[in-house]
Amino acid sequence: MEVRELATVPAMGPLFAKALLPGFGHGPARIPSHTVRLSQVSQDLERLADYDRVCGFTVRDTVPPTWLHVLTFPLHVLLLSDPESTIRLAGVVHVSNQMQLHRPVRATEVLDISVRVTNLRPHQRGALLDLIGEVRVGDELVWDGVSTYLAPGAKVDGEPVVVERAANQSSTPIAQWRLPADLGRQYRRVSGDPNPIHTHLLAARAFGFARPLIHGMWTHARLLAAIEAKLPDRYRVEVSFTKPILLPAKVGAWWRSTGDHWDAAVTTIDGTKPHLIANIQVG
Amino acid sequence: MKLPRSAVIVGGNRTPFVKAGGAYAQASNLDLLTAALDGLAARFGLAGRRLDEVAGGAVLKHSADFNLTREAVLGSALDPTTPAVDLQQACGTGLETVLYVANKIALGQADSGIGAGVDSASDAPITVTDGLRRALLAANRAKTLPQRLQALARIRPHHLLPIAPQVVEPRTGLSMGEHQAATTASWGITRAAQDELALASHQNLAAAWDAGFFDDLVTAYHGVTRDGLLRADTSAEKLAALKPVFGGTEGTMTAGNSTALTDGAAAVLLAEQSWAKANGLPALARIVDAQVAAIDHTSGDDLLLAPAHAVARLLERQGMQLGDFTFYELHEAFASTVLATLAAWESAQFCGDRLGLSKPLGSIERAKLNVHGSSLAAGHPFAATGGRIVASLAKALHTEGSGARGLVSICAAGGQGVVAILEAV
Numbered sequence: 001m002e003v004r005e006l007a008t009v010p011a012m013g014p015l016f017a018k019a020l021l022p023g024f025g026h027g028p029a030r031i032p033s034h035t036v037r038l039s040q041v042s043q044d045l046e047r048l049a050d051y052d053r054v055c056g057f058t059v060r061d062t063v064p065p066t067w068l069h070v071l072t073f074p075l076h077v078l079l080l081s082d083p084e085s086t087i088r089l090a091g092v093v094h095v096s097n098q099m100q101l102h103r104p105v106r107a108t109e110v111l112d113i114s115v116r117v118t119n120l121r122p123h124q125r126g127a128l129l130d131l132i133g134e135v136r137v138g139d140e141l142v143w144d145g146v147s148t149y150l151a152p153g154a155k156v157d158g159e160p161v162v163v164e165r166a167a168n169q170s171s172t173p174i175a176q177w178r179l180p181a182d183l184g185r186q187y188r189r190v191s192g193d194p195n196p197i198h199t200h201l202l203a204a205r206a207f208g209f210a211r212p213l214i215h216g217m218w219t220h221a222r223l224l225a226a227i228e229a230k231l232p233d234r235y236r237v238e239v240s241f242t243k244p245i246l247l248p249a250k251v252g253a254w255w256r257s258t259g260d261h262w263d264a265a266v267t268t269i270d271g272t273k274p275h276l277i278a279n280i281q282v283g
Numbered sequence: 284m285k286l287p288r289s290a291v292i293v294g295g296n297r298t299p300f301v302k303a304g305g306a307y308a309q310a311s312n313l314d315l316l317t318a319a320l321d322g323l324a325a326r327f328g329l330a331g332r333r334l335d336e337v338a339g340g341a342v343l344k345h346s347a348d349f350n351l352t353r354e355a356v357l358g359s360a361l362d363p364t365t366p367a368v369d370l371q372q373a374c375g376t377g378l379e380t381v382l383y384v385a386n387k388i389a390l391g392q393a394d395s396g397i398g399a400g401v402d403s404a405s406d407a408p409i410t411v412t413d414g415l416r417r418a419l420l421a422a423n424r425a426k427t428l429p430q431r432l433q434a435l436a437r438i439r440p441h442h443l444l445p446i447a448p449q450v451v452e453p454r455t456g457l458s459m460g461e462h463q464a465a466t467t468a469s470w471g472i473t474r475a476a477q478d479e480l481a482l483a484s485h486q487n488l489a490a491a492w493d494a495g496f497f498d499d500l501v502t503a504y505h506g507v508t509r510d511g512l513l514r515a516d517t518s519a520e521k522l523a524a525l526k527p528v529f530g531g532t533e534g535t536m537t538a539g540n541s542t543a544l545t546d547g548a549a550a551v552l553l554a555e556q557s558w559a560k561a562n563g564l565p566a567l568a569r570i571v572d573a574q575v576a577a578i579d580h581t582s583g584d585d586l587l588l589a590p591a592h593a594v595a596r597l598l599e600r601q602g603m604q605l606g607d608f609t610f611y612e613l614h615e616a617f618a619s620t621v622l623a624t625l626a627a628w629e630s631a632q633f634c635g636d637r638l639g640l641s642k643p644l645g646s647i648e649r650a651k652l653n654v655h656g657s658s659l660a661a662g663h664p665f666a667a668t669g670g671r672i673v674a675s676l677a678k679a680l681h682t683e684g685s686g687a688r689g690l691v692s693i694c695a696a697g698g699q700g701v702v703a704i705l706e707a708v
């Protein structure tokens with residue numbers, strides 16, 4: 001498989017503008033087959049501290065796994081603005097995410113980051129595709145993640161796969177969080193994701209939302225931050241984004257561990273409807 | 284466990300407690316703490332005397348008050364060479380300062396000292412937003428003018444809004460009242476039971492004032508001679524008419540059965556027993572033992588029930604039963620906090636699953652509970668509550684006669700609790 005080595009982190013602004021352009025033609029959907037890779041990436045400690053604060057993490061020598069996802073994200077944008085991709089980032093919906101932390105990653109470690117896109121498959125509303133990210137220190141795989149996006153209207157041959165919805169558990173919230181109106185801007189600053197749907201009213205309305213919505217990966221990060229002291233060195237976390245959170249907002253959250261397994265969710269303030277459902281497997 | 288030496292409570296002094304924004308609205312933590320120390324000094328002839336240490340604290344504290352207690356000592360009648368230390372454990376602060384001094388006395392590191400606490404919700408520190416703070420700190424660190432201007436350019440209009448302190452648990456985002464509302468509901472504590480406890484608190488405190496119980500425990504301050512929150516004429520009907528403030532429209536917690544934001548200060552004089560005698564000072568009660576405990580409210584535990592755990596460990600270590608006390612002082616953060624704590628000790632399930640006991644700790648005689656009133660009637664200036672309770676209990680036990688024992692239990696933010704046993708000398 002072809003690996004294209006990048007010299008620098010792609011600038012997301014121009015790429016994003018490109019990714020906002022509509023995809024090509026009416027034919028079957030296509031995705032790039034190559035992997036993009038950034039080598040010898042030093043982490044920006046100041047931005048990491050800012051990210052930790054915005055998401056509720058303690059600033060530590062080791063980094064949250066969601067931070068490593070943030071480092072892979074420019075490569076997601078790059079692949080979905082590639083000429084070989086008929087699917088554009090504009091309009092795709094991040095439906096679920098999983099990531100595995102293989103060992104604690106220090107903030108001072110120099111990282112090799114690669115992303116590829118795969119597993120294009122039919123869905124009732126279009127197509128699903130996975131962006132696979134990997135973070136290595138030298139030859140050692142320290143983190144990997146799978147971001148599953150839905151591209152509405154994309155055509156892929158075959159029977160639509162039935163996506164199993166995460167079990168709709170409910171519980172009384174243990175915590176409640178107030179999300180200020182400018183949280184979208186705060187998260188843009190630390191994540192670099194310029195998607196205006198998180199920061200601008202008109203952009204949000206253009207996509208059918210009454211107000212800007214907080215980035216799902218912030219919600220994911222905030223939930224991990226709430227239990228950061230209870231999580232072990234190695235774990236796998238899987239989340240489903242079930243309902244967007246419009247800003248400003250007051251939401252509930254709960255978590256519960258049963259041995260090696262955690263169930264958790266970010267919910268409406270009364271705990272009845274989940275915004276995000278999470279499962280964590282320890283080890 | 285036998286302590287090397289005996290730390291006794293000589294006596295106490297506090298200001299009357301008043302509602303925040305009331306008579307003490309212009310008084311700072313430093314003013315109030317100094318007043319409590321001066322009253323204590325006057326009562327026991329400590330003017331110009333050097334004590335071994337004064338431990339004090341406040342929960343709502345200005346960063347400028349980094350040496351609050353030492354500054355209060357310097358402004359008081361005590362010898363200015365009396366050293367001081369600031370401690371803080373939310374509402375456990377006042378009792379912790381007493382224990383800190385008592386432990387030093389027991390170990391021979393001190394012969395005399397004061398444990399004190401103060402809080403002024405009227406004088407609470409207003410802070411600036413994180414955005415403004417970070418920009419100012421960055422500008423401060425900048426080495427050149429352009430760097431400094433760049434840092435200051437990050438300030439946005441909304442950064443300039445002031446932020447008042449909140450009684451919110453940082454890791455759950457829930458206020459203490461909201462946490463307690465969940466506890467109240469899960470333990471099935473009724474509105475009637477809460478109002479009954481609140482009424483008893485007011486009646487007991489009013490009776491104690493009328494009987495002159497506080498004559499040698501409180502010094503008038505700023506024109507106030509009695510606790511301002513006390514409603515001697517309240518009734519079950521009046522309490523029942525109040526609207527819920529926590530737990531939604533179906534909630535059972537009202538302004539009548541929850542403590543109000545309060546201003547006040549309290550101080551307790553402690554000494555080694557023979558030192559007290561040699562210096563012509565009384566000895567009311569000795570500190571027998573103490574225990575601190577915490578629960579994990581970030582996993583859903585009841586925020587204010589840590590004292591239930593602390594008491595179990597303390598009784599176990601002392602080989603005592605819950606029924607072995609003449610008086611019980613359970614801090615009334617909310618009426619339902621006291622009632623849920625009592626219910627927990629009576630619950631076979633809680634005592635078995637959570638405390639690891641083969642049988643429940645049992646019940647206490649309600650006639651022995653908070654006999655001179657507690658925080659619902661007196662008010663609750665966070666760090667001053669421990670000193671109020673310790674001094675009142677020591678006096679009550681001393682009146683009962685040598686050997687009478689009392690249990691103090693105080694819940695604190697962060698899922699903590701501190702408890703202690705006193706015994707009349």
